[in-house]
Amino acid sequence: MLQKLYDWVDERLDITPIWRDIADHEVPEHVNPAHHFSAFVYCFGGLTFFVTVIQVLSGMFLTMYYVPDIENAFASVEYLQSQVAHGQIVRGMHHWGASVVIVMIFLHTLRVFFQGAYKKPRELNWVVGVLLFFVMFGLGFTGYLLPWDNKAFFATQVGLEIAESVPVIGTDIKTLLAGDPEIVGAQTLTRFFAIHVFFLPAALFGLMAAHFIMIRRQGISGPL
Amino acid sequence: MHKGKGMKFVGDSRVQDKSQRNTIPKDYSEYPGRTEAFWPNFLLKEWLVGAVFLIGFLCLVAVAPSPLEQQADPNNSAYIPLPDWYFLFLYELLKFEFASANYVVIGTVGIPGLAFGALLLAPFLDRGPGRRPSQRPIANGMMLMGVIATVWLTYVSVTAVDWEQREQYSIANATEHEVDTEHPGYEAYSNNCMSCHGENMGGNAGMGPSLLESQMNVDAVKDIARNGIGDMPANQFEGSDEELEKLANFIVDNRPSSGGEGEGNGEGSGEGSSEGENSDSES
Numbered sequence: 001m002l003q004k005l006y007d008w009v010d011e012r013l014d015i016t017p018i019w020r021d022i023a024d025h026e027v028p029e030h031v032n033p034a035h036h037f038s039a040f041v042y043c044f045g046g047l048t049f050f051v052t053v054i055q056v057l058s059g060m061f062l063t064m065y066y067v068p069d070i071e072n073a074f075a076s077v078e079y080l081q082s083q084v085a086h087g088q089i090v091r092g093m094h095h096w097g098a099s100v101v102i103v104m105i106f107l108h109t110l111r112v113f114f115q116g117a118y119k120k121p122r123e124l125n126w127v128v129g130v131l132l133f134f135v136m137f138g139l140g141f142t143g144y145l146l147p148w149d150n151k152a153f154f155a156t157q158v159g160l161e162i163a164e165s166v167p168v169i170g171t172d173i174k175t176l177l178a179g180d181p182e183i184v185g186a187q188t189l190t191r192f193f194a195i196h197v198f199f200l201p202a203a204l205f206g207l208m209a210a211h212f213i214m215i216r217r218q219g220i221s222g223p224l
Numbered sequence: 225m226h227k228g229k230g231m232k233f234v235g236d237s238r239v240q241d242k243s244q245r246n247t248i249p250k251d252y253s254e255y256p257g258r259t260e261a262f263w264p265n266f267l268l269k270e271w272l273v274g275a276v277f278l279i280g281f282l283c284l285v286a287v288a289p290s291p292l293e294q295q296a297d298p299n300n301s302a303y304i305p306l307p308d309w310y311f312l313f314l315y316e317l318l319k320f321e322f323a324s325a326n327y328v329v330i331g332t333v334g335i336p337g338l339a340f341g342a343l344l345l346a347p348f349l350d351r352g353p354g355r356r357p358s359q360r361p362i363a364n365g366m367m368l369m370g371v372i373a374t375v376w377l378t379y380v381s382v383t384a385v386d387w388e389q390r391e392q393y394s395i396a397n398a399t400e401h402e403v404d405t406e407h408p409g410y411e412a413y414s415n416n417c418m419s420c421h422g423e424n425m426g427g428n429a430g431m432g433p434s435l436l437e438s439q440m441n442v443d444a445v446k447d448i449a450r451n452g453i454g455d456m457p458a459n460q461f462e463g464s465d466e467e468l469e470k471l472a473n474f475i476v477d478n479r480p481s482s483g484g485e486g487e488g489n490g491e492g493s494g495e496g497s498s499e500g501e502n503s504d505s506e507s
Contacts, residue, residue: 014239027266029257034269035421043273050274054281074295078395081292084365093281095290100281102310113346113367116355123347133326137310144308150393152295154305158315184298224356 021216025100030223033096042220051101056201058063058094066146068193070186073148098140105133117221125214135200143194148223150188156192172198293393303393306385313377339370409467409474415470416449416461425478432456436479445472 010016029035031042065084067076080087109129112118118126145156166175171181177195179187233240258268297303306314314336318324323331342349350363357364391397403410403424413425420432426435440448447470449461461468 014234023263023267025261025262026259028259032258032260032266033273034260035258046270047277049279050277054278066506070296077292081290089285091281092285092288092290096281096288096306097286098308099266099310100284109343110371112365113359114364116357116360116363118347119350119353119355120347126347127344130340130346134340140308140310147292148296149293149395149456150296150300151291151293151306153298154303155311155476158305158307159311162314162332164320164326167333181438221355 025216025219028220028222031220036153041107044104044111048101048104048108049208051097051104052204054093055097055133056091058097059197060092062094063197068146068190070075070148070189073146073189077147077149094143098143101136102140105136109133112220115221122214122218122221125211125218128207128214129211132204133213134202135207139196139200139204141193142200145189145192146196153184156188160184160188261412291482294394294395304390306390311373312381316377316381342366343370374503376472402475403478407477409470409472409477410434410459412463412467412471413474416463417475420456425475435475438475440476442469442472442476446477 006015031039033039033043062080065076065080065087067073077091078121081091082088112129114124141159145152160174161177163177164170166173175181176193177188178184181189314332316329317335318331320331321327323335346363350360352360354360403413417432421427421430421435424437427436448456449468449471450459452458452460461471463471
């Protein structure tokens, strides 16, 4: 039955190559920790992806309770944290996941760098990877404001002042992010929410797709 | 990749004609050694690593609940800002003399821009063919210095923070203000004001503002209770003048700025109540 269904779709869409691209390949010995324990350094990229998936899922659940306005944002987070069943765990996963994903992406970057794996022909994949790093930082920065507690508010104020110090376009950047050249307030919160939940994840998914397509196209770099 | 001239497609689609395809990815036979099929053998092992990792991660989540500080108060001038730990190295950089005040652009854009720009363009800066670390001393040296600088700056920044003092910012340590329910004016308050201004005078979002920060004296409070102010309609208080007096004293006495509850019960603080300014702090 399943085979018939697969054949029916395959006949029309030719999906077997997609399957090949995703899963049907050999894992070389030098990246397999089962053969060389030191190959665990190759796990960092996969773990980054794993934590990213945790972030996406826990974030989706957080938005079920979170209210992005200055009157209710804090109260909704506090409610989630103290009243909702398992809310503390979901928020905890998102909070600590943000740190763990930065650690993992950092280790992954170091592994690729010190192995010189960004050399021809993999230059573009490195560039996309560094852009992913920037997007992660952006997600961390914008997500920080959302609980609307003192820590969030004042750290964001500092961050926006840093953005403002950029020559020529500084004030424009700040206005774009905060919704106002001076005030950090209601507009800022909704903008950060939009950036954190829509703009940056969109960029993240696009870049991640490019990252993975390239690694499958080029294969993993050989042993040193 | 096979593309362009010579490609054949099925009908008018983008699906390649099967007989023409020779784009099977190269296998890893070029690497000597024991390869393993990704599906399902290797994925099963990855699954195990992921499960162990997830258990560790969930232990962290269970042991350390995510922190939440008190609600943002833009007027809190005593608060010392602190970014998340992975931004601390950038934050610490701005404390150097050459990267602050007039030269702050060096600290905010110059050095980070240079460092992250170099990271982004690493493949185009380090162009030699050799991949081994020993063949790329400059690239690796720069990266090592960058990593050491980042770790050092983060370390310096973390040790400079008084973490015990920051504990007081936590929501767990918020000072919950409570009114004196024994006060003679409490009954009048609970009957007339509580529904909008909250159980403990802390206000009610969308209904009535907090009375705790108000600087009004007893007469101003009496006036507002009778005549209203801003969105607050007149005649919210319906009772005798004597009750009104008690009510106003209750509100004034139970503000944290007036030295706490129980200090001047009844008539005591009737005339003075410290701060002379009235009305405009509340609207």
